[in-house]
Amino acid sequence: MKSLYNVAEIRSIEHTMAAALPAGTLMQRAGEAATSAAREMLAGRKVLVLAGPGNNGGDALEVAATLAGANTDLDADVTVLHLPGAVAPSPETAQALARARASKAHFVDTLPLGRDWGLIVDGLFGIGLARPLAGDMRALVETINALGRPVLALDVPSGLDADTGAVIGPDGVAIHATRTITFIADKPGLHTYEGRDYAGQVQVAPLGIDPGQRPPAGARLNEPALFARHLAPRRHNSHKGSFGDVAVVGGAKGMAGAPLLAARGALFCGAGRVFVAAIDPVAAVDFAQPEIMMRDAQEFDSGDGTLVIGPGMGDSVTAMRVLFKALEGTAPLVLDADALNLLAASPDLQGRLAQRAAPAILTPHPLEAARLLGVTSGVVQGDRLAAARELASRLNAVVVLKGSGSVIANATGAAVINPTGNAGLATAGSGDVLAGICGSLLAQGWQAWEAALGAVWVHGAAADRLVAQGSGPIGLTAGELPVAARAVFNALAR
Ligand SMILES: NC(=O)C1=CN([C@@H]2O[C@H](COP(=O)(O)OP(=O)(O)OC[C@H]3O[C@@H](n4cnc5c(N)ncnc54)[C@H](OP(=O)(O)O)[C@@H]3O)[C@@H](O)[C@H]2O)[C@@H](O)CC1
Numbered sequence: 001m002k003s004l005y006n007v008a009e010i011r012s013i014e015h016t017m018a019a020a021l022p023a024g025t026l027m028q029r030a031g032e033a034a035t036s037a038a039r040e041m042l043a044g045r046k047v048l049v050l051a052g053p054g055n056n057g058g059d060a061l062e063v064a065a066t067l068a069g070a071n072t073d074l075d076a077d078v079t080v081l082h083l084p085g086a087v088a089p090s091p092e093t094a095q096a097l098a099r100a101r102a103s104k105a106h107f108v109d110t111l112p113l114g115r116d117w118g119l120i121v122d123g124l125f126g127i128g129l130a131r132p133l134a135g136d137m138r139a140l141v142e143t144i145n146a147l148g149r150p151v152l153a154l155d156v157p158s159g160l161d162a163d164t165g166a167v168i169g170p171d172g173v174a175i176h177a178t179r180t181i182t183f184i185a186d187k188p189g190l191h192t193y194e195g196r197d198y199a200g201q202v203q204v205a206p207l208g209i210d211p212g213q214r215p216p217a218g219a220r221l222n223e224p225a226l227f228a229r230h231l232a233p234r235r236h237n238s239h240k241g242s243f244g245d246v247a248v249v250g251g252a253k254g255m256a257g258a259p260l261l262a263a264r265g266a267l268f269c270g271a272g273r274v275f276v277a278a279i280d281p282v283a284a285v286d287f288a289q290p291e292i293m294m295r296d297a298q299e300f301d302s303g304d305g306t307l308v309i310g311p312g313m314g315d316s317v318t319a320m321r322v323l324f325k326a327l328e329g330t331a332p333l334v335l336d337a338d339a340l341n342l343l344a345a346s347p348d349l350q351g352r353l354a355q356r357a358a359p360a361i362l363t364p365h366p367l368e369a370a371r372l373l374g375v376t377s378g379v380v381q382g383d384r385l386a387a388a389r390e391l392a393s394r395l396n397a398v399v400v401l402k403g404s405g406s407v408i409a410n411a412t413g414a415a416v417i418n419p420t421g422n423a424g425l426a427t428a429g430s431g432d433v434l435a436g437i438c439g440s441l442l443a444q445g446w447q448a449w450e451a452a453l454g455a456v457w458v459h460g461a462a463a464d465r466l467v468a469q470g471s472g473p474i475g476l477t478a479g480e481l482p483v484a485a486r487a488v489f490n491a492l493a494r
């Protein structure tokens, strides 16, 4: 299980472990692990180590001491930019400083000229960052980022909030790392919002702490193991009725493509029968995908099939009526796009959704989530896990908060961050395909929680597959996702 621990949880583990080990052990282990990572990354002799005032700086000083130590086989030329604070360092940081001072590393007070660093080690701030970087510190981070050299961040890229993945601001700055080696356990902020861009490749160094001894984490990373119980190969003795019906309700005038994309997402991920129930019907058949059955939303009765409501649905009276009817019914629901906006405008509909017994998955992007919560999208993005949990609990649904590192949360407070996907998904129609895949898995009998986890995983992995084939991220189109999702899904089910 890929657990994600927030700062309070890490501090508690750290506290317990530090009491059980000789003083300084954890920092020495952090230094050793980071030194191995640094060696792997070296792209030249010259190493710049940035050591801040706290224990993150202590980790950096351990790295400097080892890279430039008497016993090393490396011929590294190590420069330490040490930025002590106003208060005395912790005993372990003081010890690391003494070791680094005794090594061949040379200490400087200001950033040396030149840009030919084979590696920059970022030990400015870790989980103790308490406010935005300002003044000289801000200028230093901006200069380092502009150098464009390989950067190894220790624990967390300096300036990034380890809990939320937000650069601490307003208008904050953070180190752009090539790789982040994070200590004791993985952290949510490295995987969502701005975290993926700033952390680069993430490596966890447990520092000898047995994962089995850690308390359960508040969040985790998505992985197929979390939905594997639904991934069975298909029986020979099956028919289309075995795999459920999905009806996509949407498609107001001028928006006919959105429900078709969702319908294709549902079809290519294995739903038995797929309908589009259009608000403003335009065509009797989709010639590109004639398997999809076209209906009029006002006359359509979905029976007990799964409904995906919202893609291109608009906010007409008809749309409102169809949504109301769906909430009155007992079908499993996926609510997306315009359905979420209609819901946001109606406390009555929100109350009805929260009272339903049948499963529901909501797939808001940050602005839709903000409307539902009555806050700004900045507030949602500032703490994506909290926003997704709050929505899930208020509306008694599984919530997929889309965006880099999509967050899946449920009403009991569980939260999972999805690691698949890339910038190519920031394209028109990509959310429609995701809603369709969610509906497809619900229709095939998956529990809502696992359907959301599986759909988000497959949707992201489909985009990763397309990028690996050269079809993105620039110019990746939503219409390519369903076929790629099918390949991913079949590989998983095998
Ligand atoms: N303890 C252990 O067992 C282990 C800990 N480990 C390592 O320790 C790290 C946590 O260390 P930490 O708690 O000392 O916090 P850290 O991130 O170094 O920063 C705090 C310092 O920064 C300062 N400061 C804050 N914000 C600022 C700003 N914007 N601008 C300027 N200054 C600012 C703040 O000062 P103050 O707020 O008091 O002014 C304080 O001096 C953790 O991430 C991991 O790397 C590992 O070795 C494993 C074992």
Ligand SMILES: [K+]
Binding pocket: 056, 122, 123, 124, 125, 126, 153, 154, 155, 156, 157, 158
């Ligand atoms: K750091």
